[in-house]
Amino acid sequence: MARTRRLRGATFTAGLALGLRDVLQPEPATSIVVIDEAQELPPLGPVTLFFHPSVPEATLVLVR
Secondary structure, three states: OHHHHHHHHHHHHHHHHHHHHHHHOOOOOOOOOOOOOOOOOOOOOOEEEEOOOOOHHHOEEEEO
16 A cells, blocks of 8 residues: 555656656757748659648648
């Protein structure tokens, strides 16, 4: 019983410490977005990427 109580306390304390670390020292956002206007269609190869500039979720990857 005492062992279970200590284990629960240690788990709670570890979760609290990790949560406080995330709040007080957040990870910096390092994602870089590059947008380039294509003048002509890229040559088709084994993998072709069709990127929608205004809706990135609509990007299409064609694999032959």
